[in-house]
Amino acid sequence: MRLFGLALAALAAAGALAGWWITAPRPVDAAGLTGDADRGAALFTLAGCASCHIAPDADETDPPVLSGGQAFETEFGTLYAPNISPGPEGTGGWSTNDVVAALASGVGRGGYHIYPALPYTSYENAELQDLSDIAAHLETLPVSDTPSRPNELSFPFNIRRTLGVWKRLYAGRGWVLTDPASPEIERGRYLAEALVHCGQCHTPRTALGGMDRSAWLQGAPNPSGKGKIPGIAPNQLDWSDTDVAAYLKTGLTPEYDSAGGKMAAVVRNLSTLPDGDIDAIVAYLREIPDAEQ
Amino acid sequence: MRYLLPAALILALGAGFAQSQGGSDKPAPVKARQGIMQNYAFSIGTLGGMAKGEVEYDAQAAQAAADRLVALSSLPQTGYWPEGTSSDDLEGVKALPAIWENMDDFTSGFDTLNEAAMAMADVASDGQQAVAGQMQPLGKSCGACHEDYQMSDD
Known part of the structure; x- marks a missing residue:
């Protein structure tokens, strides 16, 4: 009986380990790429970053102030776009590689899953060089001191690790149109x-x-x-x-x-x-x- | 009897007209402002058709359409937007409640439209390419307001 208990505990531990492994964040590695901020400006506009990351009810200025705060109501709770301006409250200190990992893999600096309100299931199909250029452009934008507002999500969606499972279902799927004719x-x-x-x-x-x-x-x-x-x-x-x-x-x-x-x-x-x-x-x-x- | 038939005809036509408007019950300011919006669309449509090459360029028609846009966008907005006439209050209305929360910003949008209309009027007689070149700023001035203040209806 004691053996059985031990086996069960071992099994549970193995399961937990497997789960931990399955849900682990896996950022892409764009190390070695250097972003071109000028080229990134046009790509940044196309990707529509400012539309969601400027303050609620603010008009998009040139250059945009990416202080965050817009609410995204979902069935799982409310997500708030974070401050991504290049200062202490935002992406100050993030390397180009960190930003690319967020855009292409939905993994934030330090290795946590980002909620898919950030459309990384689309950006993941972009060229890493283009994403690096966007990252370089981001660094040139004005700093906002507005703190990011915490998300208001219900259990279990408030546990970021659950996104590891979500990503296995919905991320890394590649192109929808698989063989473009021209x-x-x-x-x-x-x-x-x-x-x-x-x-x-x-x-x-x-x-x-x-x-x-x-x-x-x-x-x-x-x-x-x-x-x-x-x-x-x-x-x-x-x-x-x-x-x-x-x-x-x-x-x-x-x-x-x-x-x-x-x-x-x-x-x-x-x-x-x-x-x-x-x-x-x-x-x-x-x-x-x-x-x- | 001689006058009865025309009178009945006018009544019938009147009823038909009211029905075709889809809302004889809408308040007068709503009908008035929606009529103006339709006039914008009509005039921009003349220019857009030429810009797309669907309609042959006609300098006179283009200039008239652009001048009309300038005139329409110069109209005072006072009186068109009384309280209680938003998309929350009335059927067949796409004016979002945000208008009444930001009335100054909202009405300043008509100044932006007016500037775009004047830029179009400046070049409307200069040829198809000139008209096509001004469609984007003109369209953007529409979108700038519709982004925040018009309900998407698709």
């Missing part, structure tokens, strides 16, 4: 799936809050509560290519209503892109699977 579509895929992270809003989520990649860009409830984020799969978006491109550049629909909500900020960011990149996003959107009718 360099233009590949470029569009890079922008849409990685940096611009369209899927984070336009793709519905599973019960555990991961992107449901089987319904890619097919529309989702609006997290703000009212309305729906539209589906933009080929059979859902019956606008002409010209109309989609014009919308992404100006925010104006074919009826000349204007993009509202978060999409207005996305359009503001996309408007920095050359026409060729806008056309690449449109070409990509025409290639993804249709929604089931």
Whole structure:
């Protein structure tokens, strides 16, 4: 009987160890890469960092003050965007590698899991050099002294280690469109799936809050509560290519209503892109699977 | 009897018109401001159609549309936005309650639109390329307000 108890204890310990191993943060290693802050400015805009990390109700200034504080209501509780300005309350002291690990692996400096409100399940598909450039640009932005607001999450989601399991389900999945038929579509895929992270809003989520990649860009409830984020799969978006491109550049629909909500900020960011990149996003959107009718 | 038929016709047309507006029950300021928004869309649509190359460029039409945008965005906002006319209060209204919490910021958005409209009016007669080049700032001035103050309806 004592042997049995010992065996059970050993088993439990092994299980705990396995669990600890399974849920361990595993940051990418971008050591050796040097970021180019100038090149990073445009990438930073495309990635939409400021849209979520400026203060609530603040207007986006140039350069933006990334003091954090915007609330993201989820079924698991409320997440607050942290201060990521390059000072003591933010990312001051983070190396380029630290920032890249956060963006590409959702692992914060010192080795903790970051909640996936940070769209690292998209950024992980970006080139590490591009992410390094974003990190270098981040360092040039103004410092904010506003402390980050703690998240308000329910048990067990308040235990960061649980994200280790979540990441095994939803991170590291690679591209959705696996074989782009042309360099233009590949470029569009890079922008849409990685940096611009369209899927984070336009793709519905599973019960555990991961992107449901089987319904890619097919529309989702609006997290703000009212309305729906539209589906933009080929059979859902019956606008002409010209109309989609014009919308992404100006925010104006074919009826000349204007993009509202978060999409207005996305359009503001996309408007920095050359026409060729806008056309690449449109070409990509025409290639993804249709929604089931 | 001679006057009865036209009178009935006018009544019927009037009822039809009210119905087509989808909300004869909306307060007058709401109908007025929504009418102005439709006029923005109409005028921007003229310019946008030319910018996209869907409609042949016509200097006179482009200038008229741009001038109309300047005029519309110059209108005083006073009176259009009474309390109790937000998307929380009324059906068929997309004006978010945030408008009433930030009225000064909200109304300053029309100055931004007015500036973009004037920039368009300056070049509207200069050709298709000139119009196309001003669509982005014009669209952005719409989005700047819609981002915070218009309910997304998709």
